[in-house]
Amino acid sequence: MFGFKKWRRKRLMKKPLPDEWKQILHQQVPYVQHLPPELEQKLNGLINIFVKEKSFEGCAGLEITDEIRITVAAQACILLLGIEDLSSFYEGLRSVLIYPETYVARVKSNRNSFFVEEGYQRRHGEAWSRGHVVLAWNEVQNGASDIHDGRNLVFHEFAHQLDYDYGATNEIESTGDESTFLSWGWVVGKEYNKLLEAIRKNQHTLIDEYGATNLAEFFAVVTESFFEQPRALKKKHPELYRQLQQFYQQDPATYLNS
Ligand SMILES: [Zn+2]
Missing domain, CATH: 3.40.390.10 (Collagenase (Catalytic Domain))
Structure with a gap:
Protein backbone atom coordinates (compact mmCIF):
# COMPACT_ATOMS: atom_id res chain seq x y z
CA MET A 1 0.00 0.00 0.00
CA PHE A 2 1.20 3.50 -0.84
CA GLY A 3 2.59 5.41 2.11
CA PHE A 4 0.15 8.25 1.50
CA LYS A 5 -2.90 6.00 1.91
CA LYS A 6 -1.57 4.59 5.16
CA TRP A 7 -0.71 8.07 6.44
CA ARG A 8 -4.19 9.32 5.55
CA ARG A 9 -5.83 6.36 7.29
CA LYS A 10 -3.82 7.02 10.45
CA ARG A 11 -4.94 10.65 10.39
CA LEU A 12 -8.58 9.70 9.84
CA MET A 13 -8.41 7.32 12.82
CA LYS A 14 -7.65 10.29 15.08
CA LYS A 15 -10.20 12.65 13.58
CA PRO A 16 -13.33 13.10 15.73
CA LEU A 17 -16.69 12.51 14.08
CA PRO A 18 -18.74 15.64 13.33
CA ASP A 19 -21.54 16.12 15.89
CA GLU A 20 -24.28 15.44 13.30
CA TRP A 21 -22.67 12.10 12.44
CA LYS A 22 -22.40 11.18 16.12
CA GLN A 23 -26.08 11.91 16.55
CA ILE A 24 -27.00 9.73 13.58
CA LEU A 25 -24.70 7.00 14.87
CA HIS A 26 -26.36 6.84 18.28
CA GLN A 27 -29.88 7.05 16.87
CA GLN A 28 -29.48 4.54 14.07
CA VAL A 29 -26.95 2.08 15.46
CA PRO A 30 -27.84 1.30 19.10
CA TYR A 31 -25.09 -1.36 19.10
CA VAL A 32 -22.61 1.48 19.63
CA GLN A 33 -23.99 2.22 23.09
CA HIS A 34 -22.72 -1.17 24.27
CA LEU A 35 -19.15 -0.73 23.06
CA PRO A 36 -16.46 0.03 25.64
CA PRO A 37 -15.23 3.66 25.20
CA GLU A 38 -11.93 2.68 23.56
CA LEU A 39 -13.76 0.60 20.94
CA GLU A 40 -16.29 3.35 20.31
CA GLN A 41 -13.43 5.73 19.68
CA LYS A 42 -11.78 3.26 17.33
CA LEU A 43 -15.10 2.80 15.52
CA ASN A 44 -15.33 6.55 14.94
CA GLY A 45 -11.95 6.49 13.21
CA LEU A 46 -12.88 3.47 11.10
CA ILE A 47 -16.12 5.20 10.03
CA ASN A 48 -14.06 8.21 8.89
CA ILE A 49 -11.94 5.92 6.70
CA PHE A 50 -14.92 4.04 5.30
CA VAL A 51 -16.84 7.18 4.34
CA LYS A 52 -13.72 8.71 2.77
CA GLU A 53 -12.67 5.68 0.76
CA LYS A 54 -15.81 3.79 -0.26
CA SER A 55 -18.40 5.27 -2.55
CA PHE A 56 -22.14 4.97 -2.04
CA GLU A 57 -24.62 4.83 -4.89
CA GLY A 58 -28.37 5.17 -4.53
CA CYS A 59 -30.44 2.86 -6.73
CA ALA A 60 -34.08 3.10 -7.88
CA GLY A 61 -34.13 6.83 -7.15
CA LEU A 62 -32.75 6.67 -3.60
CA GLU A 63 -30.77 9.73 -2.59
CA ILE A 64 -27.73 8.93 -0.46
CA THR A 65 -27.73 10.86 2.82
CA ASP A 66 -25.34 11.03 5.77
CA GLU A 67 -27.84 8.89 7.66
CA ILE A 68 -27.39 6.09 5.12
CA ARG A 69 -23.60 6.48 4.93
CA ILE A 70 -23.09 6.45 8.69
CA THR A 71 -25.56 3.64 9.41
CA VAL A 72 -23.94 1.34 6.86
CA ALA A 73 -20.34 2.37 7.55
CA ALA A 74 -20.70 1.98 11.33
CA GLN A 75 -22.03 -1.56 11.12
CA ALA A 76 -19.52 -2.60 8.46
CA CYS A 77 -16.73 -1.23 10.66
CA ILE A 78 -17.90 -3.07 13.80
CA LEU A 79 -16.58 -6.19 12.04
CA LEU A 80 -13.18 -4.50 11.78
CA LEU A 81 -12.87 -3.31 15.39
CA GLY A 82 -10.22 -5.94 16.09
CA ILE A 83 -7.84 -4.97 13.30
CA GLU A 84 -4.48 -3.50 14.24
CA ASP A 85 -3.06 -3.14 10.77
CA LEU A 86 -4.74 -0.42 8.73
CA SER A 87 -3.36 -1.79 5.47
CA SER A 88 -6.38 -4.09 5.08
CA PHE A 89 -9.74 -2.38 5.05
CA TYR A 90 -12.28 -4.09 2.79
CA GLU A 91 -9.66 -3.75 0.07
CA GLY A 92 -11.80 -5.58 -2.50
CA LEU A 93 -14.75 -3.24 -1.98
CA ARG A 94 -15.20 -0.18 -4.17
CA SER A 95 -18.79 0.86 -3.67
CA VAL A 96 -21.94 0.19 -1.73
CA LEU A 97 -25.17 0.19 -3.75
CA ILE A 98 -28.33 0.99 -1.78
CA TYR A 99 -31.90 0.29 -2.82
CA PRO A 100 -34.77 1.93 -0.89
CA GLU A 101 -36.25 -1.44 0.00
CA THR A 102 -36.07 -5.13 -0.76
CA TYR A 103 -35.41 -5.31 -4.47
CA VAL A 104 -35.90 -7.84 -7.21
CA ALA A 105 -32.76 -9.09 -8.88
CA ARG A 106 -32.28 -11.15 -11.99
CA VAL A 107 -30.34 -14.25 -11.04
CA LYS A 108 -28.37 -16.79 -12.99
CA SER A 109 -27.32 -20.12 -11.65
CA ASN A 110 -25.06 -22.64 -13.29
CA ARG A 111 -26.98 -25.84 -12.67
CA ASN A 112 -24.60 -27.78 -14.86
CA SER A 113 -22.11 -27.01 -17.58
CA PHE A 114 -24.74 -27.15 -20.33
CA PHE A 115 -27.32 -24.59 -19.31
CA VAL A 116 -27.73 -21.55 -17.15
CA GLU A 117 -30.96 -21.02 -15.30
CA GLU A 118 -32.28 -17.50 -14.95
CA GLY A 119 -34.96 -16.21 -12.68
CA TYR A 120 -35.96 -13.44 -10.31
CA GLN A 121 -35.44 -13.40 -6.59
CA ARG A 122 -36.39 -10.95 -3.91
CA ARG A 123 -33.24 -9.79 -2.24
CA HIS A 124 -32.34 -7.93 0.94
CA GLY A 125 -28.72 -7.61 0.03
CA GLU A 126 -25.79 -9.27 -1.60
CA ALA A 127 -22.05 -9.04 -1.74
CA TRP A 128 -20.42 -9.30 -5.14
CA SER A 129 -16.90 -10.40 -5.68
CA ARG A 130 -16.58 -7.62 -8.27
CA GLY A 131 -16.25 -5.03 -5.53
CA HIS A 132 -19.83 -4.08 -4.74
CA VAL A 133 -22.07 -4.73 -1.80
CA VAL A 134 -25.79 -4.24 -2.52
CA LEU A 135 -28.17 -3.48 0.35
CA ALA A 136 -31.84 -2.62 0.86
CA TRP A 137 -32.05 0.44 3.13
CA ASN A 138 -35.19 -0.73 4.98
CA GLU A 139 -33.40 -3.99 5.83
CA VAL A 140 -30.27 -2.14 6.91
CA GLN A 141 -32.42 -0.23 9.41
CA ASN A 142 -34.27 -3.35 10.55
CA GLY A 143 -30.99 -5.11 11.20
CA ALA A 144 -29.53 -2.18 13.11
CA SER A 145 -32.57 -1.55 15.32
CA ASP A 146 -32.63 -4.92 17.11
CA ILE A 147 -29.14 -5.77 18.26
CA HIS A 148 -30.04 -8.99 20.06
CA ASP A 149 -31.93 -11.02 17.45
CA GLY A 150 -28.91 -12.37 15.58
CA ARG A 151 -30.12 -10.85 12.30
CA ASN A 152 -28.14 -8.04 10.80
CA LEU A 153 -27.98 -7.51 7.04
CA VAL A 154 -24.85 -5.34 7.09
CA PHE A 155 -22.92 -7.80 9.28
CA HIS A 156 -24.04 -10.57 6.93
CA GLU A 157 -23.07 -8.92 3.64
CA PHE A 158 -19.78 -7.55 4.93
CA ALA A 159 -18.87 -10.99 6.29
CA HIS A 160 -19.24 -12.14 2.65
CA GLN A 161 -16.99 -9.26 1.60
CA LEU A 162 -14.32 -10.35 4.11
CA ASP A 163 -14.72 -13.89 2.79
CA TYR A 164 -14.08 -12.63 -0.78
CA ASP A 165 -11.15 -10.53 0.36
CA TYR A 166 -9.45 -13.13 2.53
CA GLY A 167 -10.93 -16.48 1.51
CA ALA A 168 -12.24 -17.17 5.01
CA THR A 169 -14.24 -20.19 3.93
CA ASN A 170 -11.75 -21.55 1.38
CA GLU A 171 -10.02 -23.80 3.84
CA ILE A 172 -13.13 -25.18 5.48
CA GLU A 173 -13.55 -28.89 5.05
CA SER A 174 -17.20 -29.78 5.49
CA THR A 175 -16.15 -33.39 5.92
CA GLY A 176 -13.84 -32.43 8.79
CA ASP A 177 -10.18 -33.33 9.01
ZN1 LIG B 1 -25.45 -14.41 2.27
Missing part, protein backbone atom coordinates in the same frame (compact mmCIF):
# COMPACT_ATOMS: atom_id res chain seq x y z
CA GLU A 178 -9.11 -34.32 12.49
CA SER A 179 -5.44 -33.90 11.65
CA THR A 180 -6.02 -30.17 11.95
CA PHE A 181 -8.00 -30.62 15.16
CA LEU A 182 -9.46 -27.41 16.53
CA SER A 183 -8.27 -25.39 13.56
CA TRP A 184 -10.52 -22.83 11.84
CA GLY A 185 -11.38 -25.16 8.96
CA TRP A 186 -12.03 -28.19 11.14
CA VAL A 187 -14.21 -26.45 13.73
CA VAL A 188 -16.29 -24.44 11.26
CA GLY A 189 -16.76 -27.50 9.03
CA LYS A 190 -17.85 -29.60 12.02
CA GLU A 191 -20.31 -26.93 13.20
CA TYR A 192 -21.74 -26.63 9.68
CA ASN A 193 -22.39 -30.36 9.65
CA LYS A 194 -23.99 -30.14 13.09
CA LEU A 195 -26.40 -27.50 11.74
CA LEU A 196 -27.31 -29.70 8.75
CA GLU A 197 -27.93 -32.61 11.11
CA ALA A 198 -30.09 -30.52 13.50
CA ILE A 199 -32.21 -29.29 10.58
CA ARG A 200 -32.64 -32.85 9.32
CA LYS A 201 -33.92 -33.79 12.79
CA ASN A 202 -36.20 -30.73 12.94
CA GLN A 203 -34.40 -29.44 16.03
CA HIS A 204 -34.42 -25.79 17.06
CA THR A 205 -31.10 -24.09 16.31
CA LEU A 206 -29.58 -20.88 17.59
CA ILE A 207 -27.78 -20.50 14.26
CA ASP A 208 -30.22 -19.39 11.55
CA GLU A 209 -31.20 -22.22 9.21
CA TYR A 210 -30.19 -20.10 6.22
CA GLY A 211 -26.61 -20.92 7.25
CA ALA A 212 -27.21 -24.46 5.99
CA THR A 213 -27.31 -23.16 2.39
CA ASN A 214 -23.55 -23.50 1.97
CA LEU A 215 -20.33 -22.71 3.84
CA ALA A 216 -20.22 -19.10 2.67
CA GLU A 217 -23.73 -18.47 4.03
CA PHE A 218 -22.84 -20.36 7.21
CA PHE A 219 -19.91 -18.00 7.80
CA ALA A 220 -22.10 -14.93 7.17
CA VAL A 221 -24.89 -16.22 9.43
CA VAL A 222 -22.60 -17.17 12.33
CA THR A 223 -20.99 -13.74 12.02
CA GLU A 224 -24.44 -12.23 12.70
CA SER A 225 -24.79 -14.45 15.79
CA PHE A 226 -21.25 -13.75 16.96
CA PHE A 227 -21.89 -10.01 17.07
CA GLU A 228 -25.55 -9.99 18.18
CA GLN A 229 -25.89 -13.08 20.38
CA PRO A 230 -22.33 -13.61 21.54
CA ARG A 231 -23.09 -15.07 24.97
CA ALA A 232 -25.64 -17.53 23.62
CA LEU A 233 -23.26 -18.57 20.83
CA LYS A 234 -20.37 -18.93 23.27
CA LYS A 235 -22.51 -21.11 25.55
CA LYS A 236 -23.94 -23.36 22.84
CA HIS A 237 -21.00 -23.42 20.41
CA PRO A 238 -17.87 -22.60 22.45
CA GLU A 239 -15.37 -23.90 19.87
CA LEU A 240 -17.02 -21.99 17.04
CA TYR A 241 -17.11 -18.86 19.19
CA ARG A 242 -13.39 -19.21 19.92
CA GLN A 243 -12.57 -19.52 16.22
CA LEU A 244 -14.65 -16.46 15.34
CA GLN A 245 -13.04 -14.60 18.23
CA GLN A 246 -9.65 -15.33 16.68
CA PHE A 247 -10.82 -14.46 13.17
CA TYR A 248 -12.33 -11.11 14.19
CA GLN A 249 -9.85 -10.47 17.04
CA GLN A 250 -12.81 -9.45 19.18
CA ASP A 251 -14.81 -10.76 22.14
CA PRO A 252 -18.34 -9.27 21.93
CA ALA A 253 -19.52 -11.53 24.80
CA THR A 254 -17.63 -9.20 27.16
CA TYR A 255 -19.83 -6.22 26.32
CA LEU A 256 -23.09 -7.46 24.78
CA ASN A 257 -25.52 -9.22 27.07
CA SER A 258 -27.33 -11.61 24.72
